[in-house]
Amino acid sequence: MRVAVTGGLGRIGRAVVAELAAHGQETVQVDVAPMRAQPPGYRRADLRELWQAVDALDGVDAVVHLAATGVPDSHTLHPELAEGATFTANATSTYNVFQAAAVHGIRRVVWASSETVLGPPFRVAGPAHLPLDEDHPVRPETSYALSKATGEELARHFAHRCGMTLVALRFSVVMDGTDYAALPGYWAEPERGRWNLWSYVDLADVAVGCRLALAAERPGATAVTLAAPDTLSDRPTAELLGTYYKEVRVTGPLGTFESLQSSARAGELLGWRPARSWRGGGG
Ligand SMILES: NC(=O)c1ccc[n+]([C@@H]2O[C@H](COP(=O)([O-])OP(=O)(O)OC[C@H]3O[C@@H](n4cnc5c(N)ncnc54)[C@H](O)[C@@H]3O)[C@@H](O)[C@H]2O)c1
Incomplete structure (x- = not known):
């Protein structure tokens, strides 16, 4: 199988390309980043342009769509303009990639939601329940999050209209060994992790998730969470809940350091089980 990985020069893209190569799959890295010497298998494209997306996906069997712009820097001079640019870039690129896949008759797209x-x-409203899972309402609070929620709606459209299989992977914050080294500083201020429930997911597990999603027997549009099994915090999950989220309904018993984001659905549908934790082993 020949797989196009958009955002293939980015942090997750490079890990996905390596994971697919290790499993004997040919990849094409699609990215807007200019390169003086273009490596074999690299196709430069700005996916905000439909024609460039169509050219970039020529001759591939499946797509892992990772290209996106992240949350604008909080020190941006005109934050509201940066927010709009993020939404427009991500929603447009995602539409273009799905549409280009449809043009080429590509049936399978795995892509990065969030x-x-x-x-x-959770500045506007707290969680409806915890742990977060796929039954939780979708209610984005930023233009970046809205661009991802829009992508999930676009995926439903392309599944319906073209019979494609599209798997949205809602990554938590992606980390690896170099990030884990900085954790003691993070523990000193536990409120720093409140915004995303002290959640994360290991980079290598994300790459495995993309590979498994390419093979999953799951027609239509699906969205699943990929999060590590434990939190980033050195404090027990019950203590974090009692301090920061005591008003929120908890749907079941939780282990001592168990994550407040559930990846159970990814296990059921994709066979994905996070194998790595900053604590070592499976968390
Ligand atoms: N890193 C995280 O913690 C995290 C968490 C949740 C979701 N995600 C999502 O995962 C995906 C990959 O994230 P990452 O951390 O590897 O980001 P990254 O910034 O390292 O890589 C993104 C890549 O996309 C490319 N790109 C951006 N705009 C493009 C365009 N218009 N056309 C072509 N290429 C373009 C960039 O050049 C870059 O190489 C993104 O969709 C991101 O929103 C990341």
């Missing part, structure tokens, strides 16, 4: 579609940073 935990933020469910409400983080």
Whole structure:
């Protein structure tokens, strides 16, 4: 199988390309980043333009769509303009990638949504229940999150109209070893993790999730959370809940450091089980 990985030069994209290569799959890295010497398998494209997306996906069997612009920097001079640019870039690129896949008759797209579609940073309203799961209402609070929620609506449209299979992976904050080294500083201020429930997911597990989603027998549009099994905090989950979210309904018993974002659905539908934790092993 030949897989186009959009955002293939980004942090997650490079890990996905390596994971797919390790499993014998050919990849095409699609990215807007200019490169002096273009490596084999690299196609430069700005996915905000439909024709460039159509050219970039020529001759591939499946797509992992990761290209996006992140949350605007809080020190941006005109934050409201940056917010609009983020929404427009991400929603447009996602439409263009799905449409280009349809043009080429590509039946399978795996793509990066985000935990933020469910409400983080919870400035407008707290969680409806915890742990967050796929039954939680979608209620984005930022233009970045809205661009991802819009992508999920676009996925339903393309599944309905073209019979495509589209799997949205709602990544938590993606981390690896270098990030884990900085955790002691984070523990000193536990409120810093409140915005996303002290959640994260390991980069290598994300790459495995993308590979499994490419193979999943799941017609239509699906969205699942990918989060580590534990929190980033050194404090027990019950203590965090009691301090920061005591008014929120908790739907079941929780382990000592168990995550407040459930990935159970990804386990059921994709066979994805997070294998890595900053605590070592499976958390
Ligand atoms: N990193 C996280 O913690 C996290 C969490 C949730 C979701 N996500 C999502 O995962 C995906 C990948 O994230 P990442 O951390 O690897 O980001 P990244 O910034 O490292 O990589 C994104 C890549 O997309 C490319 N890109 C951006 N706009 C493009 C365009 N118009 N056309 C073509 N290429 C373009 C960039 O050049 C870059 O190489 C994104 O969709 C992001 O929203 C990331």
